[in-house]
Amino acid sequence: MMSEEFPEEEEYVVATVENITRFGAYLKLEDYSHTAFLPISEVSSRWVRRISDIIRVGERVVVKVIRVDKKTKTVDVSLKDVPIHERRSILAEWERNRKGRKLVRTFAEKSKIDPNLLMEKLSPLIEKKTTVYEALENIIIDPEVLNRVDIPNEIKKKFLEFLIKRIKPREYVLRAVISVSYKGKGGVRKIKKFLNELKKRAEDKKLKISITLMASPKYLVRISSYRPEYIKRYASKILKNISSYSTKLGVNYMIIEERLEK
Incomplete structure (x- = not known):
């Protein structure tokens, strides 16, 4: 679920390239209900003739928020300020969070439960792990952690069965x-x-x-x-x-x- 709030300056965010112009690119912020502008000067630390040489429409990237103006609802971001190794790890973590949230949503819809309520109930487990997906993996590894989740036992049992069919932790x-x-x-x-x-x-x-x-x-x-x-x-x-x-x-x-x- 996307937040209506704005990201903080200096925050790393995941975004998808929607449009490329001569002067920069417009990005859709994945976790916020806003778009961001990536100026051509913030694409790379070296001279760039065409932005499309570095990024392409539809590509998912990790950028750093450099300016936020809530009055004009504009967000400026930088690609060059995010180290390459950080891009990989942040994107991998974001993908695992997305995958985990999708599994929770799918189970909730099958069980006619509010997905947001189920995520809230699972929060004691999620807070102890790096990603939502890792928290779900841990439920399979140690099913007793579900005792800390305030949902009916029948739902816990069905949730565990659902996860076992879809997640295969490393043995x-x-x-x-x-x-x-x-x-x-x-x-x-x-x-x-x-x-x-x-x-x-x-x-x-x-x-x-x-x-x-x-x-x-x-x-x-x-x-x-x-x-x-x-x-x-x-x-x-x-x-x-x-x-x-x-x-x-x-x-x-x-x-x-x-x-x-x-």
Whole structure:
């Protein structure tokens, strides 16, 4: 939703080029209900013969507000005053905010909820993250954060299901090849008991784990989490510390290979 207010001087804003003239370009400010003028002298620090050599109609740019006149409702901006690395990061952040707001709006409309009211309810979560999209990602990573949102439980459940279908946070994975064997009677039962204990220890630390038989006695183990610190803190320790349990069962256990997936 665009603001009727004016941007502040020195503020970086995202805008779309609407029209280019000999003396400058007119831009639509994306988060404000106003247009801005970009003088040719503010396009680049080097001499510019044609503005279209630097920007084009329809292009989205990051500019710095240099003058605001509320009486005449005019806003002047500069492109050259925004460092290139800042342009990229600000635009990326703006895109993620836009993507996040669009997801919230889509869910609200499907659920017949006022989108602005839902955004307001989600504000305690959004304020703790850089962008709206990052806040939505965090809901998938840690659904318990929804307990801080004042909406009915049924809506929370549907919102989480909606987000899971549309957002795929990066998973961090520890991949290991292990050898598990037993000589003697009851080997299948003991190996199964050992693997179940391995699963339980991973799940107790809120890690996802899959164990796949490669070729006896080798198993592929993938331990994953949306939280890299969980993988770093727990995954490798679980694989190492379970060796004491294998000794207790009389199972032969060995880690053949272990690495983080990129």
